[in-house]
Amino acid sequence: MKKILVTGATGQLGSELKVLSRTYSQFEWIFADRTKVSLDDLKVLQNQLEVISPNIILNCGAYTAVDKAETEQELADIVNHLAVAVIAQYAKDNSIKLIHISTDYVFDGTSSIALTEEATTKPINVYGASKRSGELACLKVNPDAIIIRTSWVYSSFGNNFVKTMQRLMQERQSISVxxxxxxxxxxxxxxxxxxMTIVTAPEWISGIYNYSNEGEISWYEFALAIKEIGGYTCEVNGIPSSAYPTPAKRPAFSLLDKSKIKKTYGVSVPDYTESLKKCFELLT
Incomplete structure (x- = not known):
């Protein structure tokens, strides 16, 4: 029985993989939090991988505190870059499959059309730069790896925009987004x-892929969709980013083109409203 190691097991994606694992009982699953797989301690990390000895690694662990990364550059780089290099090297040395999760924040946000996997990267914050360094390190030591860039992740697990909006819309009469x-x-x-569609596909085709739900929206429009599905009466006001300054800059445009993953692996990509409704069902 092949063994799948999931790093970042208590995060949003790791938690969803745990739910999904029940339908993939042909695998032995190892869900590792930071105590089992230490992405911030490279020497320990190497030993942990050898002890676990997986056949497949789904690297969902990351330093994701975008604003905090501006002052914790070294830690962000260790977790998002150097640890990825260690994992990629281990996968290469042991001929095992690796899927590494990356982000739309590797782009500068100046595009006006959906970004393909070949689009020029130019991160505008420390988090994005650390994730791009991780991508480059991964592909350099292990060209057989798969990297999936994603964006604006939410879930019924963990902290995220959807849950925050739900809470605020019930607490306040008006909010700005x-x-x-x-x-x-x-x-x-x-x-x-x-x-998992990729993991179980008959052919492994390495490289970078994009994945997010279908739709081209702003955070404001996302909040309006949350309001509508939730039936909230809170007033939602749209504001420019300049009115809500944050330590880290965000890309103004980071819509991902999903053509490659759909064509190569036949992956289905639901519309964002369809998926948002599914998540709501679990949260209410």
Whole structure:
């Protein structure tokens, strides 16, 4: 029985993979949090991988505190870059499959058309730069790896935009949400399914792939969809990013083109409203 190691097991994507694992009982699953797989301690990490001895690694673990990364550059780089290099090297040395999760934040946000996997990368914050360094390190030491870039991840697990909006819309009479950052949300359950479609595919075709739900929206429009599905009466106001300054800059446009993953692996990509409704059912 092949053994799948999931890093970042308590995060949104790791938690969704845990739910999904019940339908993939042909595998032995190892769900590792930071105590089992230490992405911030490279020497320990190497030993942990050898002890676990997986056949497949789904690297969902990451440093994702985008604003905090601006002042914790070294830690972000260790987790998102150097640890990825260690995992990629281990996968290469042991001829095992690796899917590594990356982000739309590797782009600078100046595009006006959906970004393909070949689009020029130019991160505008520390988090994005650390994730891009991780991509480059991964592909350099292990060209056989698969990298999936995703965006605006939410789930019924963990902390995310959907849950925050639900809470605020019930607590307040009005809220403000930025309306000039464009992209598409990703329901982590859909991404987990896409990963397993790749893992169980008859052919392994390495490289970078994009995955997010269908739709081109702003965070403001995402909030309006949450309001509508939830039946909330809270007033939602659109504001420019300049009115809501954050330590880390965000890309103004980071819509991902999903053609490659659909064509190569036949992955289905639901519309964001369809997936948002599914998540709501689990949260209410």
């Amino acid at each position: 930025v309306n000039d950052q464009i992209g598409s949300p990703t329901y982590a359950a859909d991404l987990a399914q896409a990963m």
